[in-house]
Amino acid sequence: MTDASQAATAEQTPGEKAKSFAKRRRGPIIGAIFLMATSAIGPGFITQTATFTATMGAAFAFAILVSVLIDFAVQMNVWRMVVVSGKRAGDLANQAVPYAGHLLAVLIVIGGLAFNVGNIAGGGLGLNALLGIDPKIGGLITGLLAIGIFLFKKAGPIVDAVVLILGIGMIALTVIVAIMAAPPIGEALRQTILPDEIDFATITTIVGGTVGGYITYAGAHRYLDSGNVGPENVKSVHRASVNGILVTGIMRYVLFLAILGVVASGVTLDLSSQAANPAGQAFGAVLGEAGLRIFGAIFWAAAISSVIGAAYTSATFLSTFSKRIFSGWGLQLATVAFIAVSLVVYLLMGTAPAAILVFVGGFNGLILPIGLAIFMYIGWFRAKDVLGGYRYPKWLLVLGTLATLLSLYMGVTSIGPIFAFLGIGA
Template sequence: MSQLEPEQKRIRAALIGAAFMTGASSIGPGFMVQTSLFTAQYGQSLAAVVVAMIVMDTIAKLNIWSILGISGLRGQELANRVLPGSGNVIAILVTFGGFTFAIGNVGGAALGLNAVCGLPLQAGYLISCGLAVSLFLIKNASNGINRASQVLSVMVLVILLIMAFQTHPPMNRVADGLLSPEQPLSLLVPLITLLGGSTGGYIAYTGAHRFLDAGISGRENLRGIQKSTLLTCGITGLSRILIFLVVFGVCAAGGQAASSAIEAAENPAAQAFLLGAGELGSRLFGVALFCAGITTIIGSSYTSVSFLKTLYPVVGRNEKWFITGFIVLATILIATIGKATALLVIAGVINGFVLPLTLAITLWSIRDKSIVGEEYRHSRVLTVTGIVITAITTYAAFRALPSSLAMFY
């Protein structure tokens, strides 16, 4: 065996791990709730949104991961090279958003345990926190995190696939919604919301920072990085398609009564699973929610701290302990103040602006040969489509701002 083969295997394993960690971070409790709610509201027309979101998500991540990979710089480092000080601002925004969502994800994992076996929420918080922290403190933490992300992601996908078969969504109506959606302009809100949930904030950088931490960068690894990007977008996209099919199957079978029940429920996804498969559906939902909660705790905590460690050396020297503190503090807050709805709204608003800001800075960096190298030529198609997505998401972020802030009045 040549010396190159073990290194190739290490790189391949790290890139697959980065893909699954990002994909797993995208399949969180909020992901399930948002997709379920919008499916009940927009019905078959949401099929067009799901497909458009997958395309835009793929373009955004291909741009960000490719440029970070070719430069060898993390998001905050690249931003500071392009516009001094902007990386520090982005790091603060991403960390705040990641921490806020970590609070919600601990709560989501605990709700999952409650749905499966009736475990009290306080006990669920402790178990979820302990499991997430243990993955960062074990001896071979990197491999453990990669394996956990893969196993938990597959479990969520399998559960969604089972439920999709159970609810029998009418595929002819799905095709109609995809090709001829009703009131297309009204679909802008769910499109931007779902895009922000799968690409905005910390999620855009989770996998990229993961493979950079593994020492993977440069032109020689660009093809592998782009394959990893497509894998993570495939995981997220398949999950989004399946949860849409599950909920639409329930709505199609139950009519307006089912749609109204899902839309009015405190947890639309839980209601859809209950209507679709009764008590078994509730149990399966609990397992899926717990798995999704754990994976997103891992992703949000890791990525948030990765934004701070190059700006503050003490964080880099004690990374695993800062991640541990991050998770523990999120657990304490969810256990003491509850849902933290106001924080989640603020984080959502911030996420809406983080994606266009970071994508714009990343695209601008390709003009600087000291960042990407003299010989690198970024794909013109990715550049143009990336600019279009930046413009669309900027417009949508400003359009959504008044309604988001109105929740406080």
Template sequence: MATSAIGPAFLTQTATFTDDFMASFAFAIVVSLIIDIGVQLNIWRVISVSGMRGQEIANFVLPGLGFLIAGLIVFGGFAFNIANLGGAGLALNVLFDLPPALGAGMTAVITIIIFSIRNYGKVMDRLMQVFGVIMVIMTGYVMFTTNPPYQEAFVRAFVPEDYVILLLPIVTIVGGTVGGYISFAGGHRLVDAGVTGRENVGFVSKAASYGILTTGLMRLFLFLAFLGVVTAGYTLDENNPAATAFLVGLGDIGYYMFGIVLFVAAISSVIGVGYTSISFLRSFHPIFEKYNSWFIAAFIAISAVIFIFLGEPVRLLIIAGALNGIILPIILITILIASRKKKIVGDYKHPTWLVVFGAITALFTIGASIMALEGLLDLFR
């Protein structure tokens, strides 16, 4: 879940918001972390206890709702996978001077090979863990070299200059961390690994919290690295803002280090998107279960072909991003209702504080979905 969330958009998003809001962006990071943990604890616990995937739970709550959510997530997954492959292509261009289209194609081939391995689940798990460690260590090193104002960032984490203007970045990074397919990336992996039932609730809660804390740590390191750059008077490259901190901190070596971080972020997100998107189809027909790895491979291959021949379809990405904002409250409300249905969770008692926390978060994300819907309508005006 953590490495799926940390993709090329995650890097660019963090750089842009740091440039816009400076040290006050720390407050948005703290608030979003609290919201993210509440969302994931609700979703993962209900999924694990029920032993059902998200679309199956949704169809139990309201017949047909699971098909709608699956359709939206698969569509959004295609759009984001195109962007992830584009990020991988850019990374290989930085590292080996390869054309981005060729780099994207090579990344697609690598990920398809991973999913063609007989027990790809264990290989995927280990690779994602290694990728996460690489990203955090490298970014943490760059953070120290840019010498950010730690004290100011700590103060602004609790007392920002303006609370209201931080609503947009909070909404955006919440959607980017637990929106759309990412909400289910870890939960569905637990179901496939057989980590289900009441006896595993403690483990699942820890896993959900660790996943969110990993993304939070990566976001914090990136934020401080970028903050050190902009407070020193440097201007982030508008075409590739995330690369600036690595360049300023370590010079040419830093630029190649950025290429490694970008590639790891991109390929881990390609793996996460492919796996989770197709997991939403597995319960609809036996063919999706039987040939699961083949469908994942096709999903990645089609994404690569679209990128190679059409480039990054900006309009499609904007639509997918807006849909992520709309999907999150639907998902969360569905899970909260499911947590009270015995035919889904049996005699498991979902904690009241989690339900209340989830309800508050749902109200917040409804506001986010309205903003997303307005943006989507503006696109077609």
């Protein structure tokens, strides 16, 4: 802080100082919420919601409810521990259990790679809906552009602004479709609580797609970077995590209602062809050709921003192995390599892009409970020394432990069905 700014601060009244402090904190809080929400509302989330609504109908509402509850338990614990300790997830895990941070980093990198293959597939689907080109070519264009945007720093703010505008457009478009499609809201509300069908593989996939892999830590690390750390920031981080979950939960349910209205009207969505884009078909059924093209542009923007975000956040976990190598240019090269490998894997796969997008959510749902178990161990047994003597609330640990056990059970029972999305197993 300069001498002039210090003098100006000293001249402020107590009320003005409080307002200035609140303003400085508001930016990181909003940034953390936005990062969490945009990470969770990507092409995978959109395609998973459309696919499962098409196959399960109103019963999918129960899966959404359970996923939101698990998200709540996961994010509340992870955000709090990271902020109270002032350490990134990998470093915190290593302090509690030797090499646990390395294990967590490996899981995040593997899960992030799976996510990014799906994000590139989503870019291919988006350009297919927008321009009618082959999804493979669309994926190639998306991957190469993502590398270019990441390396060209001046493009970052422009991309952020475009993604923000298109993100707002996606929300508005979804609300319009939900209203015009006239979904059976009463039936949806009933099955939110009393479903006709419960599918653990579906719940695991949705949970993995919205809070699995790097998404669990993205918002918490953004908050950590603001410098607002320590027990004194618990209330604000609690509020930020709850608001982030509410934003994603509401958006998830509105999209579900939009797709449900289309399915309930008798429209059959293609889920199996190479160019299948169930969400795009639903939007096109309500808004026509123009709606499909607009959806394609928004879907593509969500995909390319997710490619960059997932690659960069996942690559930062490599610093757990070597902070000297994976920083500065080393981190940039790792991120570019991450995107390049994801692109090559996608181009070599013969699976339909929509199926890839569904699978990567399920895969990250399978590895989610391993990372959660590390954090629950910290909360129950290492809170006093690892969290600096912070008295961790037992009710939050109970919720987190229940979510971990439920995620583990669902994951074990869902391995076959999840890999079946790629045509592997039963």
